[in-house]
Amino acid sequence: MILPIVAYGDTVLRRKAKAITEDYPNINDLIHNMWETMYNASGVGLAAPQVGLPIRLFVIDATPFADDEELTKEEQDALHGFKKVFINAQIEEEAGEEWAFNEGCLSIPDIREDVHRKDTITISYQDENFKNHTETYTGLVARVIQHEYDHIEGILFTDKLSSLKKRLLKNRLQKISKGKISVDYKMRFPDAKKVR
Secondary structure (H helix, E strand, C coil): CCCCEECCCCHHHHCCCECCCCCCCCHHHHHHHHHHHHHHCCCCEEEHHHHCCCECEEEEECHHHHHCCCCCHHHHHHHCCCEEEEEEEEEEEEEEEEEEEEEEECCEEEEEEEEEEEEEEEEEEECCCCCEEEEEEEHHHHHHHHHHHHHHCCCCHHHHCCHHHHHHHHHHHHHHHCCCCCCCCCEEECCCCEEC
């Protein structure tokens, strides 16, 4: 089932999400619906707060980035088939050089900006079977994980922009929260009080 994606301005996007246990109601259905919702919106990641649930869950399929011809073969291989569920994730370490990449977000349609993030992360999480993992990622995979991880911490990519850039985007962000934007996927707008 395709779920409405919560737009910028909704308070759920600003809450630090809560950990869940394997008896969370209908968790497998929720994960399935999040995959379906993400693919329908042509996204590479989706966090539970983006579908209105303040829980520590996000899904990532970075495969679309593997076709980027500017990447090395090694980088393309790391992205190809990278499809994972992250439950109760905790970033243990961020390391390496900061680098800029143009990011967007399904909750903030039609806005893309360069965001600086560290190159390497170590993250502990549980998979969809609640098996524990601790893994280290670099490059674009690390960046996609950091973006989705921010969602479960109540952080949006626009928070990482300069104060000047934030001021320049203020009117566009207000229009998004009011639903005064054209999108080709189902969204819930906090200041419009309707799903479109």
